[in-house]
Amino acid sequence: MGSRASTLLRDEEIEEIKKETGFSHSQITRLYSRFTSLDKGENGTLREDQVNFRGFMRTLAHFRPIEDNEKSKDQNGPEPLNSRSNKLHFAFRLYDLDKDDKISRDELLQVLRMMVGVNISDEQLGSIADRTIQEADQDGDSAISFTEFVKVLEKVDVEQKMSIRFLH
Amino acid sequence: MLTSEPPYRDPAVLSAIEPGDVTAAPPDVSQEIRPLTNHSSPGHSKPRKAFPVLGIDYTHVRIPFEISLWILLACLMKLGFHVIPSVSNIVPESCLLIVVGLLVGGLIKGVGESPPILKSDIFFLFLLPPIILDAGYFLPLRQFTENLGTILIFAVVGTLWNAFFLGGLMYAVCQISGTGLNHIGLLANLLFGSIISAVDPVAVLAVFEEIHINELLHILVFGESLLNDAVTVVLYHLFEEYANFDQVTVTDIVLGFLSFFVVSLGGVFVGVVYGVIAAFTSRFTSHIRVIEPLFVFLYSYMAYLSAELFHLSGIMALIASGVVMRPYVEANISHKSHTTIKYFLKMWSSVSETLIFIFLGVSTVAGQHYWNWTFVISTLIFCLIARVLGVLGLTWFINKFRIVKLTPKDQFIIAYGGLRGAIAFSLGYLLDYEHFGMRDMFLTAIITVIFFTVFVQGMTIRPLVDLLAVKKKQETKRSINEEIHTQFLDHLLTGIEDICGHYGHHHWKDKLNRFNKKYMKKCLIAGERSKEPQLIAFYHKMEMKQAIELVESGGLGKIPSAISTVSMQNINPKALPVERILPALSKDKEEEIRKILRNNLQKTRQRLRSYNRHTLVADPYEEAWNQMLLRRQKARQLEQKMNNFLTVPSHKLDSPTMSRARIGSDPLAYEPKSDSENLPIITIDPASPQSPESVDLVNEELKGMSRLPPSPEEEEEEGLVMHVKESSSPGTDDVFTPGAGDSPSNQRMMRCLSDPGPRPAPEEGEPFIPKGQ
Numbered sequence: 028m029g030s031r032a033s034t035l036l037r038d039e040e041i042e043e044i045k046k047e048t049g050f051s052h053s054q055i056t057r058l059y060s061r062f063t064s065l066d067k068g069e070n071g072t073l074r075e076d077q078v079n080f081r082g083f084m085r086t087l088a089h090f091r092p093i094e095d096n097e098k099s100k101d102q103n104g105p106e107p108l109n110s111r112s113n114k115l116h117f118a119f120r121l122y123d124l125d126k127d128d129k130i131s132r133d134e135l136l137q138v139l140r141m142m143v144g145v146n147i148s149d150e151q152l153g154s155i156a157d158r159t160i161q162e163a164d165q166d167g168d169s170a171i172s173f174t175e176f177v178k179v180l181e182k183v184d185v186e187q188k189m190s191i192r193f194l195h
Numbered sequence: 196m197l198t199s200e201p202p203y204r205d206p207a208v209l210s211a212i213e214p215g216d217v218t219a220a221p222p223d224v225s226q227e228i229r230p231l232t233n234h235s236s237p238g239h240s241k242p243r244k245a246f247p248v249l250g251i252d253y254t255h256v257r258i259p260f261e262i263s264l265w266i267l268l269a270c271l272m273k274l275g276f277h278v279i280p281s282v283s284n285i286v287p288e289s290c291l292l293i294v295v296g297l298l299v300g301g302l303i304k305g306v307g308e309s310p311p312i313l314k315s316d317i318f319f320l321f322l323l324p325p326i327i328l329d330a331g332y333f334l335p336l337r338q339f340t341e342n343l344g345t346i347l348i349f350a351v352v353g354t355l356w357n358a359f360f361l362g363g364l365m366y367a368v369c370q371i372s373g374t375g376l377n378h379i380g381l382l383a384n385l386l387f388g389s390i391i392s393a394v395d396p397v398a399v400l401a402v403f404e405e406i407h408i409n410e411l412l413h414i415l416v417f418g419e420s421l422l423n424d425a426v427t428v429v430l431y432h433l434f435e436e437y438a439n440f441d442q443v444t445v446t447d448i449v450l451g452f453l454s455f456f457v458v459s460l461g462g463v464f465v466g467v468v469y470g471v472i473a474a475f476t477s478r479f480t481s482h483i484r485v486i487e488p489l490f491v492f493l494y495s496y497m498a499y500l501s502a503e504l505f506h507l508s509g510i511m512a513l514i515a516s517g518v519v520m521r522p523y524v525e526a527n528i529s530h531k532s533h534t535t536i537k538y539f540l541k542m543w544s545s546v547s548e549t550l551i552f553i554f555l556g557v558s559t560v561a562g563q564h565y566w567n568w569t570f571v572i573s574t575l576i577f578c579l580i581a582r583v584l585g586v587l588g589l590t591w592f593i594n595k596f597r598i599v600k601l602t603p604k605d606q607f608i609i610a611y612g613g614l615r616g617a618i619a620f621s622l623g624y625l626l627d628y629e630h631f632g633m634r635d636m637f638l639t640a641i642i643t644v645i646f647f648t649v650f651v652q653g654m655t656i657r658p659l660v661d662l663l664a665v666k667k668k669q670e671t672k673r674s675i676n677e678e679i680h681t682q683f684l685d686h687l688l689t690g691i692e693d694i695c696g697h698y699g700h701h702h703w704k705d706k707l708n709r710f711n712k713k714y715m716k717k718c719l720i721a722g723e724r725s726k727e728p729q730l731i732a733f734y735h736k737m738e739m740k741q742a743i744e745l746v747e748s749g750g751l752g753k754i755p756s757a758i759s760t761v762s763m764q765n766i767n768p769k770a771l772p773v774e775r776i777l778p779a780l781s782k783d784k785e786e787e788i789r790k791i792l793r794n795n796l797q798k799t800r801q802r803l804r805s806y807n808r809h810t811l812v813a814d815p816y817e818e819a820w821n822q823m824l825l826r827r828q829k830a831r832q833l834e835q836k837m838n839n840f841l842t843v844p845s846h847k848l849d850s851p852t853m854s855r856a857r858i859g860s861d862p863l864a865y866e867p868k869s870d871s872e873n874l875p876i877i878t879i880d881p882a883s884p885q886s887p888e889s890v891d892l893v894n895e896e897l898k899g900m901s902r903l904p905p906s907p908e909e910e911e912e913e914g915l916v917m918h919v920k921e922s923s924s925p926g927t928d929d930v931f932t933p934g935a936g937d938s939p940s941n942q943r944m945m946r947c948l949s950d951p952g953p954r955p956a957p958e959e960g961e962p963f964i965p966k967g968q
Binding site (some may be wrong): 045063090147158180185188189193 | 341382596598669674675677678679680682683684686687688691692694697731828
């Protein structure tokens, strides 16, 4: 299985992915085999949304743990995909469905509804959403922008929470 | 019971009171009765004497009296330390208490009595369980489970390493000729090592609580001190059994290994069983709320005793039962019972801790000591070395698997925080003289190590923490944002883990949550709450807290105007579009509002009318809060309708009904003040970490409120938003005036909650009626 996977993935590609995401060689090959096992239709993409392997890796790169040697590196290149800011940005984008860089009350309501199920009334959920926005909102636009989002989560240990230990 | 008794008693862990003491009581009682009936039995030996109007019978009440005196001493000491704050900033409380114990012991000895020693039974059966239960019940579960691997490795491997390293080295030292220690065998040394190697939860709690270190380090050291109990129990029994034989066979080692698993897992199992039973019982207590807390305490204590019965780890049983029962019990019991449980646990554990340290001091004076320089000094040195090496080695190993690595600073604090305490002393005390002639020397060494760690390490850890700039604990409570986003991230990570095929932490947590929701909650939680998602429960709790603060601060009774009912939504504020107007009220709206006001105002100062302990009236505050919730919803709808009016609002002062209502509700005269300098302006920063429990919704400044746009786009139910405003422009009127555009007209929400409540002095005494400002 391993050898079959690596023949489909050329070495230059691996190098590119490595540079972009920071994964190691073995991690990339392992994840590629996972990708192919998920990819039932064998057409190189997951689902009809055409998530190809590059996209898959790019998404997963957000969840790589932040390593110490990376922390010390200065910003000489583009910010690595798994920096705290990028992790938070990833989460933010999941909330922000219409991609206007703000989490509006409706978007928050949708997420809340998905999280709590069907037993809670709309009004109660609405009051929670309002309270949430009120707590976070600082510029008064009754929506949560990315900076406000970051500020609210400043006490949460995002580096640990949003990291998966990919086996070497 | 607290008297010193001949030290070579068999360690009978289960006998708490010596039989001799109990039998002392009845003869006195019978003697009391006799004089009264003397005249009816003429042949009696006692001569007839006058009826004793006043008599002294100390022996009758001696035991409870002495116990109460000791506890009172402990409490007074605690009080004293807080009245004199300067000392307690430098020296941790535990040190002061030991010193007090030394003084008291010296005093008693000076008087000629022999001071009591901390007997192991009392310690293990009465003093230790409250502390552990308090710790277990309020264990921060999230951090604990996230770091469970690390904690287990420190607890198990670390303690084993400490015990063997120390025991082995001490044996080597004993072998050195000339020290006079040659008679101590290897196993005795290993036993000594196992006694002294365990980090003590009581000492750790006492010291770490005062330095407010960040949660990760706190949970690591504290968790380690809790979980190493299993290792200690196994090692102690193992070596105690075999210390007098010269060698330990392989089967013994294997059995010991097995018994470790039995002891720890068995303890956890016992705890879980009792926890589930307690949770199940609490499901049915809705009619007898008074005894709810008692169930929690009793079941946990039974778990502890049952585990000790089978020589399993009582501490782990206690922790497991507390952890298991807590979510279900809290969903079932009333708010008052919850408060009762919390405060009783804190009270008992606090008193226990104080007593333990005092008794350590007293026992030091009272006990027989045998000081051997070599033994004691080398014990001390090797303890420190073993701890440091152990932590360093284990951290190097653990960091390979951790996502967030432990920095050298962390490692230093972990190593430095390995305090020994009363458990070591009690275990040493349990040794009997027949088998362990060197018991006194062991005890001396143990006490020395305890003193060193508690005094030296305890005192210096705080300046070291400051010096090394270790992250401190952040004193904020969780905001609802954090709760939502953390749960969201949980789900997200579970999904990602699924995609990667990686069975990590989130995967198992998710599985546990599903199991919990599907089966456990249905059985163990009464009624509707079983279906309540965690988020909603959290939200309710938060609202309840704020509401209670609101009621307690008297804000409810002082609401002068109609809008304040609307502003009660400050507790549950909603986003408000920047431009906002509060229109005038038509007559029937006024009527409705006045009715709401009347109902509100009446309910604030209800006292509990029932003295009968069998009937506990439902908490008036809870009732009031529920009604307030309903009213808030009504007011919200009311306001929604009001939004549709775009008429120019009248000045608040003009409306006679309003001013009447306001004045009527407030005993103080209402006077519009022109300037606002002496008005406390407390702006609220919603996401500020500095706002703890107290609801500082006092003087909110609204951004300028102007006309509500007639377009329906923003027509959701909006409340009044509170913004942080630095600029304060006087002269703008209250809520009713139309703000021209925005900022210059800062409306101050000074009505509702203008009583600052829990805030300290300067704001108090201000009339809390909003001034026309």
